[in-house]
Amino acid sequence: MKTYRVKAVRESEEALVLDILQNLQRKGTIVFEEEQPDHRAKETTPATEEQVQEIIDEAELGPYYSEQEAKNILHL
Numbered sequence: 001m002k003t004y005r006v007k008a009v010r011e012s013e014e015a016l017v018l019d020i021l022q023n024l025q026r027k028g029t030i031v032f033e034e035e036q037p038d039h040r041a042k043e044t045t046p047a048t049e050e051q052v053q054e055i056i057d058e059a060e061l062g063p064y065y066s067e068q069e070a071k072n073i074l075h076l
Contacts, residue, residue, distance in 0.1 A: 005035070006021065047076065052071065052076050055074060055076065056070045056071070056074065056076075059073075059074060061073060061074070
């Protein structure tokens with residue numbers, strides 16, 4: 001299962017987008033939940049250098065990109 005973030009480009013179209021998503025949920029095609037702001041995000045601890053290296057290794061970017069490029073790609 002994949003999770004997507006949907007954003008209406010224009011406020012005037014927001015109701016239409018919401019209606020489409022709710023319709024798909026009624027049909028059982030998707031699970032639609034409004035995202036709540038996560039106040040814990042400000043309390044996160046930065047990854048250690050060891051964790052960053054592990055993330056880069058898991059993403060298998062090392063052979064193709066420099067460490068800094070990999071960090072930028074992964075937003076680390």
